[in-house]
Amino acid sequence: MTNVATRFGQRLGLRPERRAEYIRHHERIWPEIEAAIREAGIRNYTIFCRQTGADASQGGDELFGYYEYVGPPAEYAARMRRLAAAPRMREWWDLMEAMQIPHPRRQPGEWWTPMNEVFHQD
Amino acid sequence: MTNVATRFGQRLGLRPERRAEYIRHHERIWPEIEAAIREAGIRNYTIFCRQTGADASQGGDELFGYYEYVGPPAEYAARMRRLAAAPRMREWWDLMEAMQIPHPRRQPGEWWTPMNEVFHQD
Numbered sequence: 001m002t003n004v005a006t007r008f009g010q011r012l013g014l015r016p017e018r019r020a021e022y023i024r025h026h027e028r029i030w031p032e033i034e035a036a037i038r039e040a041g042i043r044n045y046t047i048f049c050r051q052t053g054a055d056a057s058q059g060g061d062e063l064f065g066y067y068e069y070v071g072p073p074a075e076y077a078a079r080m081r082r083l084a085a086a087p088r089m090r091e092w093w094d095l096m097e098a099m100q101i102p103h104p105r106r107q108p109g110e111w112w113t114p115m116n117e118v119f120h121q122d
Numbered sequence: 123m124t125n126v127a128t129r130f131g132q133r134l135g136l137r138p139e140r141r142a143e144y145i146r147h148h149e150r151i152w153p154e155i156e157a158a159i160r161e162a163g164i165r166n167y168t169i170f171c172r173q174t175g176a177d178a179s180q181g182g183d184e185l186f187g188y189y190e191y192v193g194p195p196a197e198y199a200a201r202m203r204r205l206a207a208a209p210r211m212r213e214w215w216d217l218m219e220a221m222q223i224p225h226p227r228r229q230p231g232e233w234w235t236p237m238n239e240v241f242h243q244d
Contacts, residue, residue, distance in 0.1 A: 009188065022240070027241075046131065048237035051238075063240075115171060116170060116173075118148055119169040121167045
């Protein structure tokens, strides 16, 4: 049985005054983070940004993250837990989270807000 | 020379009271539209939705569209013009646009708002 890719889309805010720094960090992502993402079965991971003109109190810029998970579906949750525990991951997330704006009514333990797939064409 | 896939991310609003209808249309996309998208060189096209709780006057639900273009880069603009002129495309867009909420300060001729890629990992 081959693993079928599952697509994930998620939303987050970004502090506009930290945008340049956020992009710079992602241009030089730490090797440990890149390796952990790959090890987790995450592929074709892209983050998009839209400059809204809103400041942080109004939600800031919009980030959209898209990725595909190519591992066994039953292993996804465990893989994500292992990703969270990977070397330097907490350190990376602490840096990123200081630049980001999560949804004010997010679920406990949630940072990026998941979106629902409503259409797909291969 | 192989064509390199270019990734596109774009944002739009959706009238929450039309959400169910919008999803239903995309579950049964017209064959002419599916064929025109494929012919344009668009692949791996996914639309995500986030229910924000906002009504249409506040921007409504959030739609995010992701796709890859696999044709020659120099042909992209012409391919998109041909897509717009495909059979029943205007009819499909008229139906969809009545359910959607474009950005109030969008560029002339623009409907979906393009986003910038700020990170990618294969």
